[in-house]
Every structure is written in structure tokens, then in C-alpha cells.
Amino acid sequence: MSKNKLKTEKPESKKPPKSPAPNPDVLKKDKEPEVKVKELVKDERTHKVLGVFFLLLSVYCFIAFTSYLFTWEDDQDKIFHYSTRELFFGDVKVDNLLGRLGAYVSHNFFFYGVGIAAYLFCYFFFIIGVNFIVGRRVFRIWRSIKYILFGVLFISMTMAFAIGGGDFPWGGALGDALNKWTTGFVGKTGTALLLLVVGFSWLIWKFNFDFKWPEKKIKLPKPVPAAAPVAPVMQTTAATPAATAKEDARKNGLREEGGVMVIPPHAEPEEDEEDLPPMQLVEREDITVIPSAHAAYLPPEPAYENEPPVEEEEEEEEEDPGPLLYIEEMPEQPLAPVSKKKGEPVEVAFEIKPTYQDEEDEVEEIAPTRPVEPVDPYDPSLDLRDYKFPTLDLLENHNADKVIVQDTAELEKNKNQIIDTLKNYDISIQKISATVGPTVTLYEIVPAAGVRISRIKNLEDDIALSLSALGIRIIAPIPGKGTIGIEVPNVKKTIVSLKNMLASEKFQTSTMDLPIAIGKKIDNENFIADLAKMPHLLMAGATGQGKSVGINTLLVSLLYKKHPSQLKFVLVDPKKVELSLYKLIEKHFLAKLPGEDDAIITDTKKVIHTLNALCIEMDLRYDLLKEAGTRNIREYNGKFTQRRLNPLKGHRYLPFIVLVVDEFADLIMTAGKEVEMPIARLAQLARAVGIHLIIATQRPSVNIITGTIKANFPARVAFKVSSKIDSRTILDIGGAEQLIGQGDMLVSFNGELVRLQCAFVDTPEVENVAEFIGNQKGYPDAFLLPEYVDDKDPDGRELSIADRDPLFEEAAQVIVTTQQGSTSLLQRRMKLGYNRAGRLMDQLEAANIVGPNMGSKARDVLVKTESELNEILNNLL
Numbered sequence: 048m049s050k051n052k053l054k055t056e057k058p059e060s061k062k063p064p065k066s067p068a069p070n071p072d073v074l075k076k077d078k079e080p081e082v083k084v085k086e087l088v089k090d091e092r093t094h095k096v097l098g099v100f101f102l103l104l105s106v107y108c109f110i111a112f113t114s115y116l117f118t119w120e121d122d123q124d125k126i127f128h129y130s131t132r133e134l135f136f137g138d139v140k141v142d143n144l145l146g147r148l149g150a151y152v153s154h155n156f157f158f159y160g161v162g163i164a165a166y167l168f169c170y171f172f173f174i175i176g177v178n179f180i181v182g183r184r185v186f187r188i189w190r191s192i193k194y195i196l197f198g199v200l201f202i203s204m205t206m207a208f209a210i211g212g213g214d215f216p217w218g219g220a221l222g223d224a225l226n227k228w229t230t231g232f233v234g235k236t237g238t239a240l241l242l243l244v245v246g247f248s249w250l251i252w253k254f255n256f257d258f259k260w261p262e263k264k265i266k267l268p269k270p271v272p273a274a275a276p277v278a279p280v281m282q283t284t285a286a287t288p289a290a291t292a293k294e295d296a297r298k299n300g301l302r303e304e305g306g307v308m309v310i311p312p313h314a315e316p317e318e319d320e321e322d323l324p325p326m327q328l329v330e331r332e333d334i335t336v337i338p339s340a341h342a343a344y345l346p347p348e349p350a351y352e353n354e355p356p357v358e359e360e361e362e363e364e365e366e367d368p369g370p371l372l373y374i375e376e377m378p379e380q381p382l383a384p385v386s387k388k389k390g391e392p393v394e395v396a397f398e399i400k401p402t403y404q405d406e407e408d409e410v411e412e413i414a415p416t417r418p419v420e421p422v423d424p425y426d427p428s429l430d431l432r433d434y435k436f437p438t439l440d441l442l443e444n445h446n447a448d449k450v451i452v453q454d455t456a457e458l459e460k461n462k463n464q465i466i467d468t469l470k471n472y473d474i475s476i477q478k479i480s481a482t483v484g485p486t487v488t489l490y491e492i493v494p495a496a497g498v499r500i501s502r503i504k505n506l507e508d509d510i511a512l513s514l515s516a517l518g519i520r521i522i523a524p525i526p527g528k529g530t531i532g533i534e535v536p537n538v539k540k541t542i543v544s545l546k547n548m549l550a551s552e553k554f555q556t557s558t559m560d561l562p563i564a565i566g567k568k569i570d571n572e573n574f575i576a577d578l579a580k581m582p583h584l585l586m587a588g589a590t591g592q593g594k595s596v597g598i599n600t601l602l603v604s605l606l607y608k609k610h611p612s613q614l615k616f617v618l619v620d621p622k623k624v625e626l627s628l629y630k631l632i633e634k635h636f637l638a639k640l641p642g643e644d645d646a647i648i649t650d651t652k653k654v655i656h657t658l659n660a661l662c663i664e665m666d667l668r669y670d671l672l673k674e675a676g677t678r679n680i681r682e683y684n685g686k687f688t689q690r691r692l693n694p695l696k697g698h699r700y701l702p703f704i705v706l707v708v709d710e711f712a713d714l715i716m717t718a719g720k721e722v723e724m725p726i727a728r729l730a731q732l733a734r735a736v737g738i739h740l741i742i743a744t745q746r747p748s749v750n751i752i753t754g755t756i757k758a759n760f761p762a763r764v765a766f767k768v769s770s771k772i773d774s775r776t777i778l779d780i781g782g783a784e785q786l787i788g789q790g791d792m793l794v795s796f797n798g799e800l801v802r803l804q805c806a807f808v809d810t811p812e813v814e815n816v817a818e819f820i821g822n823q824k825g826y827p828d829a830f831l832l833p834e835y836v837d838d839k840d841p842d843g844r845e846l847s848i849a850d851r852d853p854l855f856e857e858a859a860q861v862i863v864t865t866q867q868g869s870t871s872l873l874q875r876r877m878k879l880g881y882n883r884a885g886r887l888m889d890q891l892e893a894a895n896i897v898g899p900n901m902g903s904k905a906r907d908v909l910v911k912t913e914s915e916l917n918e919i920l921n922n923l924l
């Protein structure tokens with residue numbers, strides 16, 4: 048308080064006695080102009096005015112100079128003849144476009160100055176003008192002054208030397224003087240050589256041409272002075288240039304990969320390298336060896352968003368220390384995980400980037416705070432680098448190679464029958480054509496003029512009945528064609544083999560994220576779609592109509608295109624038998640809950656847990672995407688593989704996850720909303736983070752395929768269903784009840800309804816593929832989904848004594864004596880499986896002996912002494 052008072056009182060109490068009250072008028076006069084000048088100088092309008100002035104000056108000089116080139120002879124006489132005063136104030140007539148001033152200025156610049164190099168001054172005024180007007184340094188002033196000075200000296204002297212001596216002052220007085228002195232000093236030839244040397248040196252300096260001699264080793268542009276921290280590099284003779292260091296590194300058994308020197312595995316020296324001396328590490332000052340982990344990792348982009356202000360760079364430039372070795376700054380964060388398998392190359396990376404500090408572009412592009420070019424993109428497949436994709440010979444042809452030949456008699460018979468039947472209903476036709484597909488033949492009819500299509504549509508059932516064939520579907524009209532289609536089943540059907548579809552060029556060359564070969568259209572075109580774009584698939588079909596084959600087709604298609612690191616399946620199979628074949632690929636392609644023994648989920652309760660775990664995974668992925676500033680999994684993984692995301696911050700390569708539910712109706716019947724809600728949530732949101740759903744059901748009734756589910760599954764597939772209502776539920780349109788089964792299907796996708804024959808893959812084939820993959824080295828475990836803790840789950844909560852694990856007390860003793868709430872400790876000490884140890888931990892939590900689950904960290908132990916524990920245990924009894 049007192050201090051404050053003193054402070055405020057000071058000026059008032061001291062001022063009066065020291066100096067008399069100043070005259071306000073005097074004060075005003077002294078201070079006001081000072082403030083105004085400062086403000087004026089800072090005012091951006093002043094800058095703009097100056098900018099305009101310099102630009103006009105530049106234009107003025109340019110016009111005057113150019114005009115001088117043509118008028119100099121006459122004007123020069125007048126300028127010599129008249130005095131400056133007369134020139135300015137007299138009535139002298141000159142030819143220069145810009146009058147006497149133009150002639151006078153040009154003459155001085157050219158004749159008494161620098162000759163033709165005077166144009167460089169126009170450039171100088173121009174860049175000053177632009178910088179002032181734009182308000183920031185578009186052009187580097189110091190750099191430009193250096194170039195201009197050099198240019199003025201060099202051009203004026205060269206001009207004077209090459210074409211001087213005549214009447215026109217090509218090199219000006221400066222050029223003549225320089226030329227005179229130099230020719231006197233080194234002779235004409237010497238001057239010519241000197242000018243050539245200077246000229247070429249400048250060009251080399253500026254453009255750094257690559258002079259390559261065919262057989263010679265690559266040379267880096269210049270030997271470089273020490274500019275980087277001392278670090279170990281490969282043995283080499285002292286002070287050799289960086290390029291030689293690379294050469295030596297190669298001799299020492301290193302090979303170069305994308306600018307990175309890689310030491311081949313020590314365990315397996317290459318035969319032809321056996322005689323080479325062993326690699327040694329010595330210290331070299333001109334090269335930094337960056338541990339590959341650091342060299343390869345690039346920190347996230349946002350770290351570089353604030354670039355250093357240009358002014359600072361300029362100050363640095365002024366020192367112009369000549370060529371420097373640019374050493375990459377080591378990013379703080381380590382890189383994406385590099386697999387460290389035995390025998391795998393150890394990477395020792397060094398970055399050598401020559402740059403010149405006064406090289407504008409280069410300084411800007413590789414200033415130390417900017418990210419560097421990725422050394423080596425992260426390859427997620429490296430963990431299973433020897434993985435072999437399944438081969439096509441594991442699949443069967445099913446005699447599908449035969450060209451579909453429809454019996455012409457059958458075609459004729461059907462055609463006549465169609466015409467006759469339509470006639471019965473007074474419908475005459477203009478034209479009829481047939482397209483023979485693998486299962487059905489499409490007869491396309493152009494009705495006679497005046498026949499209303501709606502009439503044919505209304506008669507659909509009657510016509511089908513009259514044609515007396517099962518599986519007739521009438522499409523009236525065929526969208527986009529204006530014709531009417533009648534699909535009639537073929538007597539002889541052709542199987543569409545998955546093998547042929549997978550062998551097709553369309554599939555082999557597809558760049559889709561999740562390509563699925565579904566089947567063949569009526570015109571025998573392969574229907575291959577991207578599940579990632581669909582983005583989910585709802586599948587319905589009565590029992591025995593080809594649903595299971597359909598699911599296998601989709602799964603096998605994906606297995607043929609995707610590496611285990613890129614794709615994981617979550618398989619839900621309440622029928623317990625349909626998807627069990629895929630158990631073999633658990634360690635390659637399946638995902639499961641932590642602690643689960645079986646990756647294929649058959650139990651409803653576990654399905655709920657898994658679906659919720661998937662929702663957690665989805666949320667986690669969204670967090671990662673957000674943090675990485677990416678919108679979808681593709682962008683995210685792209686950034687991750689370029690090593691622009693830091694794994695230590697939780698970033699990881701995200702494989703696609705495809706959830707397959709084989710019998711959805713079953714789940715809804717037993718678990719209702721508990722299953723519907725997470726499925727709906729996933730269907731709504733999961734596409735961007737690479738989680739896609741394939742949901743199949745036998746009973747496509749409205750209480751199973753609810754509005755919420757339907758709204759989020761734009762792509763739907765129907766095999767034959769038992770009623771038109773079912774067809775409407777699944778496809779929003781009838782027709783699926785008319786299908787003939789055995790893989791005959793309708794796909795509603797992108798607003799189109801297409802009839803397909805589903806590609807066929809038999810169980811033994813799936814077994815072959817699963818075995819082929821399963822026999823290869825996989826990951827240590829299935830892909831683990833995040834743990835989901837069900838609050839309503841009675842397990843581990845208020846437990847009755849009967850529910851408590853018999854090992855409960857023993858576990859409590861272990862935890863309290865060690866004071867470590869860790870599940871793995873229980874597993875080790877008591878030789879338990881993860882599931883049981885986890886359950887015990889939950890029970891200990893319910894009894895308030897340990898705290899809640901803290902993810903990867905051990906739980907808190909709430910009971911500190913054994914006596915305290917005994918008390919609790921006694922109370923529990």
C-alpha cells in the first residue's frame with residue numbers, strides 16, 4: 048500500500064520544486080511535429096505513395112533510356128553544348144521522349160555512368176516500388192543490391208571491352224575505366240579470360256549445373272566447410288568431400304536407399320562383399336549421421352506453420368558465408384515404428400544437402416525449420432514382409448470357362464411365348480431382342496406405339512403366370528431405356544466362378560480400397576465394387592439362396608487384394624459354423640476383444656461388447672484423424688506412411704476393419720436395441736475411419752431391418768426372399784421374391800437395381816485360401832480392439848459369495864502384499880489365463896480392494912495392509 052502511494056505521489060511531489068510548470072504552448076510546438084513525422088514514416092499510406100513513386104521512376108527511366116538508345120546522337124550534342132542551367136530553364140529542344148530531363152538523366156546514366164547496365168537501375172527502382180506497395184518484402188533488397196552491383200560492374204566492363212571504343216557509350220565511363228585498367232594490367236586476352244571466368248562462375252553459382260562425366264563417380268558441388276555438430280560416420284580419409292564419404296560408405300558395405308545409407312544385416316554378409324574391410328565408425332565434422340529413427344520421422348506439419356519472418360533471413364544473408372553444408376535438424380520426436388526383425392537391415396541415415404545461403408529459393412525451401420523430404424516411407428506390410436498373397440490356383444473354375452451358349456430353340460420358344468402372352472392382353476410389340484446372361488435371359492421389348500407401360504406393369508403377375516416359368520421378373524420400363532424387360536431363367540445355368548472374376552483384369556488392376564467381386568450382370572459384365580464407397584452392405588435372403596456363399600465371395604475377394612496389415616475382419620457368427628473356416632487366419636486378418644480366446648464371435652453378449660469396442664475404436668480413430676488434420680483414413684494413412692505423424696503421440700497405421708454379421712435377425716431378437724444402437728452408430732459414422740459393415744439376415748422384416756438401420760445402409764443385396772414384402776423391406780421394391788435362388792441376386796446401389804449372378808466360391812476353396820494364409824507367419828495375436836467395460840455387466844460388480852472366484856482371497860493377498868494392481872501379476876503369480884485374472888481383478892474392484900481399470904497402467908491398490916484386508920474379507924463372508 049505505502050509503496051503504491053509513494054510511487055503515485057512521487058511525480059507530483061517532486062516536480063513542482065524542481066522545474067517550474069512548463070509553458071503548454073512551448074511544449075506543444077516541440078513535441079507534436081516529432082510524433083507526426085514518426086507516424087508519417089510508419090504510415091502504410093506513405094509506403095504506398097513511395098511505392099508508386101519508385102514504380103513510376105522505374106518506368107520513367109526505362110522509357111528515357113530506351114528513347115536515348117535512338118536519340119542519343121542529337122541529344123548528346125545539346126547536353127554537351129548547353130549548361131545544366133540552360134537545359135533546365137532554357138528553351139532547348141531535345142528528341143528524347145521524356146524531354147530534357149529524360150535526355151539529361153539518360154546521358155548521365157549512360158555516358159558518365161555505367162552504359163547499357165543503366166537498365167539495372169530501372170529494375171532496382173521497380174523492386175523498391177513493389178516492396179513498398181505490397182507492404183512486405185517481395186524482393187530481397189540486399190540480395191538484389193548485390194546482384195545489381197555485380198551486374199553493373201560486369202556488364203559495363205564487358206560491354207566496354209567487347210563493343211566499346213565506338214561512339215555509343217556501351218560501358219559508360221565506369222566500364223571504360225575498368226576496361227582500361229584491366230587491359231593495361233593483364234592484357235586484352237587476360238581481360239577476356241577474366242570476364243569469361245567471372246561470367247561462368249556466376250552462372251555456375253546461380254544455376255549449379257550438373258557436370259557429369261559418364262564414368263566418373265558423382266561429385267557433390269563443392270567441398271564444404273564445417274557447419275554441423277560432430278557425429279560419427281563411416282571411415283574415410285580426413286577432410287574428403289561429402290561425396291567421397293558416400294563412396295567410402297558404399298565400400299564399407301553400405302548401400303544407399305533413397306538418400307539413406309543402409310547397413311545390410313550383419314548376420315548375412317553378401318558374398319561379393321566378404322573381402323571388404325569391416326565397417327568402422329569415425330568422427331567427421333562435415334557430415335551428421337542421423338539415427339534412422341530420427342532421420343526418417345517427420346513431425347506433424349502444423350509444427351512448421353509459423354515460418355520465420357523474412358527479415359531475419361535477410362540479416363543472415365548479409366554475412367554471405369558462401370556455400371554451407373545443410374544438415375537436417377533432428378526432429379524431437381522419433382519416427383514411426385521400424386520393424387526390428389532379426390537380420391533386417393539397420394538403417395544409418397545421413398542427409399547431405401549442399402546449399403548456398405544467398406540462394407533465395409533454396410534457403411526458403413530447406414530452411415532448417417521446414418520438414419525434409421521423407422527418407423523412406425513407412426511400409427505397414429514390413430512386419431509380415433514375407434507374406435504371400437493367395438494364388439488363384441487355390442480356387443476352382445466350376446466349369447465356368449465355357450462360353451454361355453443359349454439353346455436357340457429355347458430362345459425362339461420363349462420369344463414366341465412372350466409375344467403370344469402379350470397378345471392375349473392386347474399388347475402388341477414393335478421389336479424384341481434377347482441378352483443371354485449366366486442365369487437368366489433378358490428379353491427387351493419395344494411396345495407398339497400407344498401401349499402404356501403402366502398397363503404392362505399392372506399385368507406383371509399375369510404375364511409371369513402365363514409364361515409359366517419360375518423366376519420371371521418384369522422390368523417396366525428398364526431405367527434409362529424406355530423398353531420393357533422380361534427376365535426369363537435359363538434352362539441351363541452357368542456358374543460364375545469367383546476364380547474367373549478375381550483373375551479378370553478389372554479386379555487385378557483395381558485400385559479400390561476394398562474391392563469386392565460380387566458377380567456377373569446379365570450382359571456378363573463383372574460387377575466389382577468398392578466396399579469402402581458403398582460404404583456398408585445389407586444382405587438378405589431366405590435360407591439356402593446363396594447368402595453364405597455371398598459372404599464368402601466378399602471375404603475371399605478382399606483376402607486376395609489386401610495385406611494383413613491393411614485389413615481386419617470382425618466376424619460375428621451366431622450360427623457358429625458359417626464363418627468358422629476363417630479361424631485359421633486369426634493372426635493375420637481377424638480382430639477380437641482383448642482377452643478373448645476365440646476371434647469369431649458367436650455369443651450375443653460378446654457381440655454387444657465387440658460392437659461397443661468397435662464404437663470406441665471408431666471414436667479413437669476420429670480423435671487421431673482430427674489431431675492429424677485429416678478427413679478420412681486414406682489421408683491419415685497417407686500422412687502416417689510419409690512419417691508425418693508421431694507414433695509416440697498415439698498415431699498408428701489404421702487398417703480397414705470390416706465387420707461381418709452373418710445372422711443379424713438372431714441378434715436383434717436376443718439383444719434388440721443393445722445391438723441395434725451400436726450398429727446404427729457405426730453405420731452412420733464409421734465410413735470415414737475405415738470401418739465398414741456387412742450385415743446379413745435371413746428374415747428381412749421391418750422389426751429387424753429398422754428404419755435407422757436401413758437409412759444408413761444405402762447399398763443392399765437381396766438373394767431370393769420369401770415374399771414381396773420382404774423384398775420391399777430390403778430393396779424398397781418388389782422383385783427379390785421372383786429370383787431363382789442359387790446366387791441369383793439383386794443389388795441396389797447408387798440408386799440402381801442390378802440383377803447379378805453371385806460369384807460362386809465353395810467351402811473347400813475358402814478352406815484352401817484360409818489354410819494358405821494361416822500357414823504363413825502371422826502377427827503374435829489377432830488385432831486387438833479396445834477394451835469395453837459394460838457398466839451394467841454384473842460380472843465383477845456386486846457379487847454374491849457364490850459368484851466369487853474361488854481364488855478371490857488368494858488374489859487379494861497377492862495384490863495387497865505386492866501393492867501392485869496388475870492383472871498380469873496375477874496371471875504370473877497364480878498361473879491364470881488372462882480372462883480369469885481379469886475377472887478376479889473386477890471382483891477385487893467390486894470389493895474395493897483395487898481401484899478402477901486405468902487402461903495400460905496398473906490399478907491403484909486401495910488396501911494397504913494385510914490386517915485391513917483381513918477385515919474386509921471377514922466382512923464379505
Ligand SMILES: Nc1ncnc2c1ncn2[C@@H]1O[C@H](COP(=O)(O)OP(=O)(O)OP(=O)(O)O)[C@@H](O)[C@H]1O
Nearest residue numbers: 589590591592593594595596597789790805806807
Ligand atoms: N453363387 C452361387 N452360384 C451357384 N450356386 C450357388 C451360389 N450360391 C449358392 N449356391 C448354391 O446354393 C446353396 C446354398 O447356398 P448358401 O449356403 O449360401 O445358402 P444360405 O442362404 O447361406 O443358406 P443358409 O441361410 O441356410 O445358410 C449352395 O450350397 C450352392 O449349391
